[in-house]
Amino acid sequence: MTIMTEFMLMGFPGDWIIQKLHAALFFLIYLAALMENLLIVILTSIDQQLQAPMYFFLKNLSLIDICYISVTVPKSIMDSLTNSHSISFLGCASQFFLLFFFAGAEYALLIVMSYDRYAAICHPLHYENIMSRDTCLHMVTASWLIGCVYGSIHVAGTFSVNFCGSNVVYQFFCDVPSLLTLACSEEHILEYVFIIASCCFTFLCFILMFVSYVHIFSTVLRISSANGRVKTFYTCMPHLTVVTLFLFSGIITYLVNNFKSSSSLKMLVSVFYTVLPPTLNPLIYSLRNKDIHMALGKVLAGKISRIFP
Structure with a gap:
């Protein structure tokens, strides 16, 4: 048994050039995600036409996504640029907790939506009456709390074990x-119990x-x-697409990580x-949402009118 004080996140393999390309690509993706989600948060906050419950939930989803991608990507970019891949035990536990926190909150919010x-x-x-302001606020608060509990359970289950040998x-x-x-052999049963319970709960919510x-x-x-059927159907398509993307990517990641495959593929x-x-x-x-297009158009028109009065 070894008392771990830090871990080594090896990241993507490759020489100096590959590492810099990885950092540049991740930086562009991260910047795009920040700009897109911040734009949604700003538009749904300042435009009076975007004050319906759906946009209130969308604003919180964007806030969660900003936090979610910020947990892993900036650290990975810095590791590639500085070639320093170490992370402290507390830093690893914190990253682990935050990742599950925001993933759980996002899934709970998707159910609310x-x-x-x-x-x-x-x-x-x-x-x-059903989706009153107080009800929406309680639902969003519950989503964040569920994420906090979900992250706490998994970090307790994983970091309660003893780690043996390598820290890579x-x-x-x-x-x-x-x-x-x-982890030392037969010491990760508790986390597997939490994983099974989480899968059962996730399946029930699904x-x-x-x-x-x-x-x-x-x-x-x-x-x-x-025309009414098509219009109503299209109001559900964005949510269905987001749910499918979130669950499908999570399931694929879990399957690949738990079967024999190369570390690069994982x-x-x-x-x-x-x-x-x-x-x-x-x-x-936002692609097919006319209300968001109109709100963005008004913001751009206001900026243009201030530049060219």
């Missing part, structure tokens, strides 16, 4: 499979989300107007889970 779509489409006459983590951040490979969308689509099919797949959702979510929600 599916309920919002269910209330808006299946109970439009009672929507304002073949990943660009501290994740469960890589850390458990360093079933609830699936049932809500069954009701949504059955309601959409009963709309007499074809790291590449981990990018899909940690980097892609925060980068693509704002684009998915």
Whole structure:
């Protein structure tokens, strides 16, 4: 048994040039994710037309995504630029906790957003009463708290074990499979119990989300107007796409990390889970959203009028 004081995040393999290309690519992705999500937060905060519950949830989703991608990417960029891959035991535990914190909060918020779509489409006459301001605030607060509990459980389960031998983590951040490979034999049962319980809870929430969308689509099919059916259907597509991206990337990452595969492949797949959702979510929600387009147009028009009065 070895008392670990730090871990070595080996990151992506390659020579000096490859490391700098990796840092440049991650920096551009990180900058794009920050700009996209900050734009969503600003527009949904200042525009009076974007004060509906859906946009309140979207603003919180963007805040979570900013925090989520900031947990892993900046550290990875600095490691590639400085060629210093060490991370303290406390730093690794903190990164681990924050990653699960924001992942759990995002999943909980996506469930809340599916309920919002269910209330808006299946109970439009009672929507304002169902999704009142206080209710929305309580739901968002609950999402953040669930993320905090989720992160606390996993960090307690993983870092309660003793680590044996090497401190090398073949990943660009501290994740469960890589850390458990360093644990002493038969000491990671507690974390596996938490993983199984988390999977069961996630699957149960997915079933609830699936049932809500069954009701949504059955309601959409009963709309007499074809134009109305298409318009209502498209209000659900961004959320469905984001949920699919988030769950699919997480499942693929888990499967690859728990089966025999190269460390490079594991790291590449981990990018899909940690980097892609925060980068693509704002684009998915804004590409076909006319309200966001109009709000952005008003902001740009105001800036142009100040520059060229």
